[in-house]
Amino acid sequence: MYVKASDTGEEVRVSITKIDAKEIALINKSKRFDFNWNKEKANSVYKLTGEGIQEPLGLISLIERPDDLAMEIRLIAVSKDNKGKERKYERIAGCMIAFACKEAFTVGYQGFICLKPKTLISDHYKEKYNLISTKLFLISEGKNSLDLIHKYYQDGKEK
16 A cells, blocks of 8 residues: 655555554644544544654544444544645545445445545545445445555555
């Protein structure tokens, strides 16, 4: 799994690891991410980090929805310096969405993920990641989730 430097196109290997309440609090204090991540402490929160890059590039909060057989992306964010036209790295959100898809397969949800996007970014998620709108959620499942995993994990076997 990798992100790409916007200026040079260099590929930087990344990994996604679970973080605890203490680290969430530190990240929240850093003001590098929008949203109050302290509200996500009860959920499974992960950070995306790159080789040779000290600060997290992205955060994602996941919860299982066993009644719906889905993994919900409660919150997803890239660091402030990786937003917009001046961003340092590309592919951050895609890596995290692919991770959520992979987790959904791991727990037996057939890759079914859902998220409630902010209105302004909804079209972006539909276009870039082929998510489908159900009015309440954007979803991915089955083949599309596998496609995202293969695209962002390269061969689908990386952890």
